[in-house]
Amino acid sequence: MNWISCIKSYQSYLKIERGLSKNTIDNYSFDIERLCLFLTKNKIVVSPIKIGEETVQQFIYSVAKEVNPRSQARIISGLKSFFSYLIFEDYRADNPLELIETPKTGRKLPDTLSVEEIDSLIFAIDLTTNEGERNRAMLETLYGCGLRVSELVSLKISDLFFEEGFIKITGKGNKQRFVPIGDLTQKYIQIYRNTIRTHITIQKGFEDTLFLNRRGKQLTRAMIFTIIKSLAIKIDLNKTISPHTLRHSFATHLLENGADLRSIQLMLGHESITTTEIYVHLDRKFLTEVLNSFHPRK
Structure with a gap:
């Protein structure tokens, strides 16, 4: 069995199983x-059936010269999963990465923006263009609902339940969740739908896709990255940001304003609350204020 057939078989397993x-x-x-x-x-x-630990170790050494420990750990984890699949399918008897240690990376705290910085990004959007109205609606949705960029670009009109105050999100592993959506975000989505989207020639298969490009198709994740980075340059924001930064900011601002972790977990679609707990480490000053305000021995 060669690498191409193994990879295709593995991809089918990841998708179907x-x-x-x-x-x-x-x-x-x-x-x-x-x-x-x-x-x-x-x-x-x-x-892939015969490759041994020594060869894989050589590869990991070469990777270590090119990427940071976090990326190295991700590659090792991905390969371990692949070879575990081959064992599961009885193609191999052992995992060549079994004894290879994953580098310690620590817990990386996500970058966040202040409310003022997010306002500045949105205010910098040129609303004299059709894309401007769309971009404002997209950024408001990213930040207002805490979405992943993949969830934003795949959002459907049929997923909008404005009367109930929710939108339906399809997240990782095709798991669905309902996320509350505020009046302001609803307002900007409706402006985009009623004044811009109705005049776009929509390509077949994208009739239900909410946010469209000029050609009437679904936007790519890369396009969202480009839009946000361009706005950051425009306002001289000296931070490295991405669409995920708005998601992190959403969670952090909720926590700072008193939201409980369980509610944030549900809105973000985290499978485990330990993933959500990273936001507790973001603002030590805020935690001190919580202690001083609510602990009986303050």
């Missing part, structure tokens, strides 16, 4: 393809 999204499957596949590239570059001819 584990229900993972295309983006997640692409990330898993990229790690394996990187290993294949290393083998080709070094003229090492070995199948």
Whole structure:
């Protein structure tokens, strides 16, 4: 069994058996393809069934020179999953990464923006263009609902339940959740729908997609990154930000204003509350104020 057939079989397993999204499957596949590239570059001819620990270790050493410990840990984790699948399917008897240690990365705190910085980003949008109205609605939705960028671009008109005050989100692993949506965000989405989207020639298959590009198709994740980074440059924001920064800011601002972790977990769609707990570490000053305000021995 060669690398191409193994990778395709693995991708089918991730999609059908584990229900993972295309983006997640692409990330898993990229790690394996990187290993294949290393083998080709070094003229090492070995199948995924026969590759041994020593060869994989050489690959990890080469990766360590190019990426940070966090990326290295992700690659090791992705490859371990791939070879575990091969064991599960009885193609192999062992995992060549079994004894390879994952580098300690610590817990990375997410970057966040202040409310004022988010306002500045949104105010910098040129509303004289059709794309401006769309971009304002998108940023308000990202921040107002705490969405992942993949959830934003795949949002459907049929997912909007404005009368009930919710939108339906399809997250990782095709898991669905209902997220509350505020009046302001609803307002900007409706402005975009009524004044801009109605004049777009919509391509077949995208009639229900909420946010469209000029050609009437679904926006790419890369386009959202570009829009946000351009706005950051426009306002001289000296921070490295991405669409995920707005999601982190959403959670942090909720916590700072008294929301409980369980509610934030449900809105973000985190499977485990330990993922949500990272936001507790963001603002030590806020935690001190909570202690001083509410503890009986203050």
